[in-house]
Amino acid sequence: MRKLTLLLLSAFAVVSHAADLTITAANVVPSNNAVVRYATAGATIAAGQLIYLDAADVDVNNFGKAKLSDANGAVALRVVEGIAVNSASSGQRISYVSHDPALVIAASGLTTNMVLISSGTAGGIAPVADLTTGWFLHAVAVVKNATTVYFRAPGLVSSAAN
Secondary structure: OHHHHHHHHHHHOOOOOOOOOOOOHHHOEOOOOOEEEEEEEOOOEOOOOEEEEEEEEEOOOOOEEEEEOOOOOOHHHHOOOEEEOOOEOOOOEEEEEEEEEEEEOOOOOOOOOOEEEEOOOOOOEEEHHHOOOOOEEEEEEEEOOOOEEEEEEEEEEEEEEO
């Protein structure tokens, strides 16, 4: 835990800003140890995008529909329930991972121990170095190697905007 805290603190000192990760939907592969959940999509969602469950828009079973998380959006949007592992249009069933110690996302630019956060782009994932004014910090993953991350939602969350 101390190592992660130091890593997070050192990452905040980085001033340069990179773009959100580019994740190819077909490259999102949960491990055998993943916690996979299901919901009804309330928007068009691609595999690899972060989602929240909208309590104000429920399906026939009275469960919140999956929509895209947003680090600088309204309170409900800043929550991350998981990462989509399949693509879906509004009204279709979507699978998402809430925890996976070895989630393959195979995004370019991943480096070991990089901390990943919810971005200000709906559904996006960004390196913590991208944290900017108006974003609420929500750490969701730590990179294990060039293709794999340790993913956990909800992760570490800040109650105040940067």
